Amino acid sequence: MQENGKTKILFAAIAGHTNAGKSSLLNALIGEKIASVSPKPQTTRTRITGIRNIGQTQLVFTDTPGLHRARTKLGDQMLKAAKEAVSEIDCVIFMQDCTKPLGEQEQIMLDNLTKQGTPVIFLYNKIDLLKEKTALAPLLVEAENRWHPAAIIPVSVTRNDGVQAVLDELLSRAVEGPHYFPEDMITDQPERVLASEIVREQLLYLLQDEVPHGVAVVTESFSEREDKDILNISVLIYCEKESHKRMIIGKNGSMLKKVGANARRELEKFFRIQVNLQTWVKVKEDWRNRDMMIEQFGLNFNQ
């Protein structure tokens, strides 16, 4: 924080359909990978705060679980977290995959935000996938006419195209006020949670569709060895069926080995220290419909 002049702050929630690229955007805005990203829908399960300080301005972002049709209690919780996150902020970064039509839930959310007068920065993401850039024009007109967003910005987060324009727009909206977080803090996620999320992300990448949504990962122990610069991390992977457990472990343990090796590489990149990772797999049937279990896994957002 600079000493002369006044500090500024902005709280923004990132909302939109599942798989639109919200967590990818959060990571790009922060400049560090703090949120899990995967090609599978419903990757983000909790609200994640990311913080970026630029000059005298602190930008505080909340990544949310994507809007989707909830079929389990966990799904209900995820939707609740997404909806609550957009209720007490300065602006909403609404993200839409430009190759997909706007869903009903997203339209309702946009209608409500417009009614409340919440400024919306409307991002059309994944423009790299468009063969004809002219296909964007009618989308921009539709968004403009229906919701009059504060800004509409086409982006490709994976190509880092337009991300700076989003940052500039946010900086211009920051208001005078104290910084809420210490200058060196980039996320509210505890290290243990970051570690288990990195393992879950690899499971989402490597496993077949039916398994990932039934997987929860909990860090059992997280400690740095004093004699050497090594981080010891032990995680428990919970799944819903014996057959899923077999898939997670793989033939002769090959899948779990791969998950562990990839996750260890990511963990070392993030924590910038050598990591010794241990993984265990357990079955907890139907945990996604059991309140107690959801709470144990830290996935209850009611408190």
Ligand SMILES: Nc1nc2c(ncn2[C@@H]2O[C@H](COP(=O)(O)OP(=O)(O)OP(=O)(O)O)[C@@H](O)[C@H]2O)c(=O)[nH]1
């Ligand atoms: N082609 C392309 N893919 C992208 C872009 N941005 C994100 N993706 C991909 O889209 C997928 C979903 O990205 P996420 O960031 O996990 O999406 P999300 O909106 O956070 O999804 P949930 O957490 O499930 O709601 C990943 O495979 C990303 O790599 C982009 O600009 N272009």
Ligand SMILES: [Mg+2]
């Ligand atoms: Mg996400």
